[in-house]
Amino acid sequence: MKVVEGNIASPLGFSADGLHAGFKKKKLDFGWIVSEVPASVAGVYTTNKVIAAPLLVTKASVQKEGKMQAIVVNSGVANSCTGQKGLEDAKEMQALTATKLGIAPDLVGIASTGVIGDFLPMAVLKKGLSKLVVNGNSHDFAKAILTTDTKEKTIAVTDYFGKDEVTMAGVAKGSGMIHPNMATMLAFITCDANISSETLQLALSKNVETTFNQITIDGDTSTNDMVLVMANGCTKNKEILPETPAFDQFCQMLSFVMTDLAKKIAQDGEGATKLIEVKAEGVANELDARMIAKTIVGSSLVKTAIFGEDPNWGRIIAAVGYAGADISVDQIDISLGDIPVMVASSPVDFDEEDMADVMQADTIRISVNLHSGSSSAKAWGCDLSYDYVKINALYRT
Template identity: 50%
Template sequence: MNPIVQEGNVTSPVGFQAAGVEAAIKKAGRLDMSLILSEKPCTAAAVYTTNKVQAAPLQVTKDHLSKGPVRAVVVNAGNANACTGQQGLDNARLMATTTAQALELQAEEVVVSSTGVIGQQMPMDRIQAGIEALAKALSKDGGYKAAQAIMTTDLVAKTGKVEIVVADQTITIGAMAKGSGMIHPNMATMLAFYTTDAKIAEPLLQKALQRATKLSYNMISVDGDTSTNDMALVLANGMANAPAIVEEGPLYDAFEEALIALSIHLAKAIARDGEGATKLVEMRVKGAATEEDAQKAARTVISSSLFKSAIFGADANWGRILCAIGYSGAQFDPGQVDIYLGTIQTASNGEALDFSEEEASKILAQKEIIITADLKNGCSEARAWGCDLTYDYVKINADYRT
């Protein structure tokens, strides 16, 4: 199976509605609150930021997921509700309670998420009014507005869907994500929300999400920062008329593969939309002794500020690639490494080749660039995605709050 990511969003699966509204949390004229609702209770799975500083919404969400099925997700942009103490926790709980009342649910059936500026208390009057507006605006066509409403410095909404056909029945996974800055492996300032009409056991759903996250969101970097609010969440309502996924096997494998494909699609969209970015870079490492070594090497290269600066300047400075692999922690012999910029091999067995700087610069001037390092130390491989480091990145983050 080779899953194909199609146009779609969180309302693509059976039984889901969504909405996005302007609640005046951000600048005027911007959608800034989202709501997703399932017709039926959902099995849920989630992964969170590894940052020890975790925002109030994450704490509330973890608590609610531990208590059983959920039906709704409410999200705001413009304010992270992080580092806000007891009042922040109370506000996150109030978001869940207000949403539950508007939808005639229990508070524990609502997942809460926030993104934006850290250290400021939530404008709860606007938040609560926004929730009321969201409840009224819910529709099967609301998925794209919901995706727009979770954006912060993002320039584009990030959505998609994948379909799996099983016994002549279709299972759909839809998603929306946000992320542009503070992006680094081990989750970053990114949110990803998946919906699916698959019927799948919670342990298997959690396993699939963790594997998908490892190969996607944990393999991107924009700027080396990891934030306080990051979360990827999957809701499965079981409404597809397809066999249940209750054990590992071909059906589970197909579901996991589809979730991975959709996650990589969204992760690449985040890297491509990196703050100030002009280029998407895919770093491929092959010939590693283990998958862990390959991932370490690939992540370290796309996280290197020197490498990212060279990409911005279309400078074929392949030594920065080998240097980054050298401090990645991966096990390899520097005297065996081959490096390619696109189709041009620039190094063989760790030493420079005679290549055309002009042709290499043309490759590095493209909007999407593939770089390969062959460690020639085994059979494992990995891919990571990042972007160039530009003047605009500094400008965007120098006045983020103003």
């Protein structure tokens, strides 16, 4: 597998565009991804009980049609908690896009992100839609979906399946309200591989738990998060089937793309100054390992200590203890970077100057070894800074 320069339109048969429609004052805020042909599709959606209208419409279309040919996205207005009118607006957003492209409405996925409780300005949407073009500026799509993000999040990779080169690309937005089982996160992945919707869903479900569901920013879960994967088969490789070496290879490719996007989201958390990566190992089972890693990276006390560059490992061991995993607490090792701070559940001395170098880095790696099994897991998040409070205190005003 090879990482290449590219964007969401890099796979064969895909194009994209992004522009400023007027959902936001100045920044790009509207875009789409279009496939030349109907593509296999798979999706995962927010676990929040309150689900935004665009997700309801998109999920219903995926389940009904099993194919998708376009995804249209606006940022600035979430169209969430907007009642029957919001649902009607979402359906109109889908129908208008389908009419412009000359395809069936159920082949269009829609997504919105931004302020909850505001209605979609349909005049703005229609004006923006009139300006979107197939084979437009594909780099601008990544900008058009952002809200409080500070940077675009994209990746493209290639790999050979036999003699056929398959390209996969991903784009995401997400900065705050990111919590395990996703949230205020949108991620779109395109691929030119020949794979059915059922097999694609199997691959997505297999990998989401160890990637997007292992990031946390602030403990909140939004109403609009969604991951959609489209594979249009334009490479014309031999169909990828479950329980085959090709399927395992495809899953590795998908996992790489999803992990990269997940880490970029965590690193771009609202007000973040540092990426935190936690590895829990030596755990009895994978679920407990994931719970421990997520609990540590989600701890407000751990996050503030990292922001303050304070190696307060007591907050880490405390998080291990309340993670809800069935563990033994007698042989726990903890390291910050490559410096041990606890061995066999007892504190160890460390050089303060060496530790200062570790804590000043842009990425802080925390390792916890329970010495009670062979399972491990990683989770990603960011520190909690003064700017996080400022950004969220003034988000709507």
